[in-house]
Structure formats: structure tokens, C-alpha cells
Amino acid sequence: MKKRLFAVLAAVALISGCASTTPAEEEDEASAAAQQAAEQSEAFVQNAKDRVFFGFDKSNLSADAVRVLKVQAEYLKANPTKKIVIEGHTDDRGTREYNLALGERRAVAVKNYLISRGVDADRIRVISYGKERPAVVGANEAAWSQNRRAVTLVKD
Amino acid sequence: MIKKIFLVTLLFSLFLTGFAKAELSIDITGARSEPMAVGLPEFSVSGQMAKEDAQETAQKIVQVIESDLTSSGLFKILDSLAYLQSFKGIEDAPAFVDWQAISAEALIQGHVDYLSKKQIRISVRLWDVYAAQELYSATMEVDEKGWRRAAHMIADAVYKRITGEDGYFDTRIVYIAETGPALNRIKRLAIMDQDGENHQFLTDGLNLVLTPRFSPNMQQITYMSYYKDTPRVYLFDIESGRQQVVGDFPGMTFAPRFSPDGHKLIMSMADNGKTDIFEMNLDTRVIRQLTRSSAIDTSPSYSPDGKQIVFNSDRSGAQQLYVMDANGKNVKRISFGNGRYATPVWSPRGDYIAFTKMAGGRFYIGVMFPDGRGERLIAEGYLVEAPTWSPNGRILMYFRQDPPNRDGIPGATKIYAVDITGYNERRLITPVDASDPAWSPLLSNR
DSSP: OOOOOHHHHHHHHHHHHHTTTSSOHHHHHHHHHHHHHHHHHHHHHHTTTTEEEOOTTOOSOOHHHHHHHHHHHHHHHHSTTOEEEEEEEOOSSSOHHHHHHHHHHHHHHHHHHHHHTTOOGGGEEEEEEETSSOSSOOSSHHHHHHHSEEEEEEEO | OOOOTTOOOOOOEEEEOOOOSSOOOOOSSSSOOOOEEEEOOOOEEEESSOHHHHHHHHHHHHHHHHHHHHHTTSEEEOOGGGOOOOOSSTTSOOOHHHHHHTTOSEEEEEEEEESSSSEEEEEEEEEETTTTEEEEEEEEEEEGGGHHHHHHHHHHHHHHHHHSSOOOSSOEEEEEEEESOGGGOEEEEEEEETTSOSOEEOSOSSSOEEEEEEOTTSSEEEEEEOGGGOOEEEEEETTTOOEEEOSOOSSEEEEEEEOTTSSEEEEEEEETTEEEEEEEETTTOOEEEOOOOSSBEEEEEEOTTSSEEEEEEOTTSSOEEEEEETTSOSOEEOOOSSSEEEEEEEOTTSSOEEEEEEETTEEEEEEEOTTSOSOEEEEEESSEEEEEEOTTSSEEEEEEEOOOOTTOOOOOEEEEEEETTSOOOEEOOOSSEEEEEEEOOOGGGO
16 A cells, blocks of 8 residues: 555665666666665664554653664664654554544654654654554554554655 | 435324323333333235235335334334234224234334325324324325335334334434454445445545544534545535545544534644644634643534533543533533543433443443433443434444454454443444444434
8 A cells, every 4th residue: 555664665675776787877876875775774674663662541752662763863864865654553442533642642752752863854744543553453462562653654 | 426315205294192191101211111012013005006016015114113113122013923903994993902912002003005106105003002092193195215214204203102202213324334454444434224224335445534423414424534644524425425624734633523503513633742622613614723732632522502512631641521611611520430531422412421431441331411420331342432322312322343353353343222221232234344333313303
């Protein structure tokens, strides 16, 4: 669908990297940049650095979350043309309308932190899905804690 | 687009007969009583239509009346095999002893007269079997295609004559039809009669849509859509199918509801981590902010006189219910029980506020008085949410989502109805999973 995760970006970048055996200098440069971006964004996904998690009914950033967001901020400063969308999500242990607001709060918490680390606010869009788009299915704390998240997606 | 639901031309005349002393009646406010035993024999037929075809129409009408009355839990229709009398016409007098013999308390007698191939006249009489007295009679002329609505109106009339309350059978439900995988549900607006008939999908599922609600005149639905990845409140025109975004808000708008007069919408807007309640005048398009706090203020619902708004807010730390004047003044917290309170909806009668409550890992549907006293929980589950009132304020519909199983298969999501006494919980049959129901006003009262 519309979602371009870091993972997808990485895959696309790797493909273009593989195809970069042409002699044209520009293409080499472009693929090198893509390769670099791919490595960085791949690192995001592999280390689960594209998302941060929240406590039940909470939107404050944990120490773990801050560590993840620092990496995101560095990536964004190193790639100043990239824009991002931050998706806010909740578990299903709340009502639909309240959870839409809670998801927005979580996305904004991430946005504000990235801004505080020097990322330009104009590059960041937030969207809340409330409890509409869980990451995992389950009726237990393990599943719920995976779903209480904000996910940073890189847009071209 | 949508099939016109108002193609029924009605001549609805009723003649209330005198009140007997020991009235045949059901008190639906109090404790549970045995369903009233009703005789509902085949309607007799006459007129410009082959007898078998006319009888088929008459049988369909009787079936809808039976289904409506039975679903209310207040009536039981006696087995027609036991009936000792069959009627030849509407003037045929009931043999009361025959009906007393099978313990019928009430008797519904009816006749279908084909005035032409397309126009029918339906006559009904409601009898008190033990008092041997007519309680109600009515005649209506409708297009033959309008037989189903006519049957609902007859059931409404019987319900009203016996309970003293308006019925709710001639109503519709708008809701969200759910399909697809648990991680990426496809959600569509859908509409149906209150008994699940005349089902229709209104949107194609390309955009996530949530929380539809009827306008008081039934011409529009307000809902939330993720069209172009921009979650906003929309209006859907039922007649034309046209969809239109409401206002030009900088942040996500959601949780919309109409004012009782239909001229205003209230909704929430989330922006920069704060969610407040806004009102929009649909005639002038002027927007007014009603709450200003750093909290989440959402799920607003007007009182039936339009003078107050109930909503939920986490300004105290966790979700609780608050009532304020329609201009945003005089905010007062009304819920103080254990747990979190959400999705308050004011009864059309004004006497109760229904809500979703979360406590101890479970969800509940409950009601309380508008001042917060008298809390009563009437449904419970892993996830029950989003109560909506029948127009007579006696029944709540809500949705119930079962927990996923161990293999990660999502649980079923279905719409249920329950009397506010807590009795007679029943499931609505829908073609696919269903959530976010909203009950229409009584169509024939508009």
C-alpha cells in the first residue's frame, strides 16, 4: 500500500545498487548514496530502530525510546532531503476515539523529540491510526506492548 | 445510488378505542416479565391480485411483524398450528374463547387488499383477548414494494399500544463492515434496517472509515475517513452518495456527531498532542472551539435538548465523563467509579447517559443518570464498545469483539442489542464482521 517502511526503501536501494555496474559516473554516485542510505535505514529496521514503544495509556518517551530516536535524528540530519511520516498507534485496550487521540499524542512526542535534536519540523508529518493498525495480533501484554508504538517512515 | 427508502406513500390512520380498566399492557421499565402471548394468524386477502400471490405478500408482512415483536423479548407469538380460528376478512369478529383456549392474551388480526396490482391497503386490529375488546386498529395504503416498512410500522403501533412507548422497528442502522486481515482491516460504511434486511455497502473499502452517525433527518451520515492519508470528518449524503470533508482543520478531526436539530456538528480535533472539542455550524460553516486543555477531550454527545454536551476527558489523569453547557462553560465531572469511562451517549429521552467502561482488563457497556448517579453495567466482554440508543431510549446497540485465538486469528466482531434492563441480549446478523453501529431515528416520526 502507501506505506514505505525503511525496509522497502532499503530493498529498492539495494536493487539499484546491484544494477550499478554501468560505467556512468553519475549513476555510480547516485547508487553509492543510495547504498549508504540503504545501509543506514537497513540498520534502523534490523535494530528495530524505526519504532519506539510506550507504556499503557502513556505517551512519554522511555530511555530506550530516546536511544532509538537519537539514531533516527542522526540519520535525518545526515540525509537532509528525506521527509518522514510518524505513525502513532495504540493497543486495543482502549476505545476507538480516545485511541486516535492517544496515537496522535505518541506521534507528536516523537516529532517533538526529533525537532529538539535539530530535525526541521517541516520534514515531519504525523498521523494517528489509533488501534486500527496493530503490528501483531494477540490478547496479551506481549502483543499489546508491541502495538503501543510510534513508527517512523521515510518518504522520498 | 442508495435505494430510496421513502418510496412508501402512506395513509396512516388510527382509531384508538376506549381504555379498559385492567389494560393489557407491559411495563418495560421494571423487572423482567414473561413475554405477552400473542395470536398472529394469517392475514386474509382480497382484490386485484391472484390469491396465492396476495397470500404470499400477506405472509411476508406477518413474518416481519412476528420477527419484530419477538426480537423485543416482550412478546411471544403463539404457534399457528394451535389456532382454532382463521379470519376471512377484517370485519370477521374474533371468537375470543378460541383464543383464550390457547392462552393468547393479545390477538393481531389483519387483511391485505390489492387495490391494484401495485397498491395495497393493509388493515390491522389489535384485540385484548380476555377483555374481548379492540385496543387499536389502523389502515394504511402503500405501494406493494413498501410492504416491509408497513409491517415494521404495524409492529411499532402494536408495541406502542401495549407498552405506552414509541416503537423502534421502522429504523435503520449505519455501521462499519469489517473484512480482511487483523493487521490491515478493510472497513466500509454500510447501512441496513434494524433487523438486518436491506443491507447495503456505502463505500468501497479503499479508505479506512470509522464511527458513522446519522443526521436527525436521516439525509446524511457523518463519519471519519482516511481519504488521502488525511484523517478527517466527512459528510455522506445518503441520497446522492456524495462525500464531502467537513471544514479546513489543521489537525486530525474525528468523533463527529450531529446536534439534535441537525444544524451543527461536534467533533474532536487532535493537533500537536492536544485534543479539544469543536463545534461547526453546518449552515454558516463557522467553527467554535468548546474545550481548551492539554488533555484528550473527545467523544462528545449532545443532550436531546441541545443545551448540554457530555464527553470524555483524561484531564484528571485517566478517562472520565464530563458534562458541560453547549457553549463549553460549566464543565462538571460526572463519573467517579473505578476504571476508565469513555464514549458517552445521551439517551434520546434525556434520562440516561450510556458509556463504555474499562476496568480490570474487561470492557463494559453501562448507563448512568446525567448527574452521574445510578451507574448500572449491562454488557461485558474482552472488548465491548460504542453504545448507540434506540430512538425510544429503551435499547442499546454496541459491538463486541472477541479476543484473537492462540494462532493469531482475530476474534469475531459483531453488533449486539440489549435492553437497558440488561435483559434480552441478541446479535444482529450482518454479512461480514460489524462495528461502530449507529441507530437512526424512527423513520415514520420524522
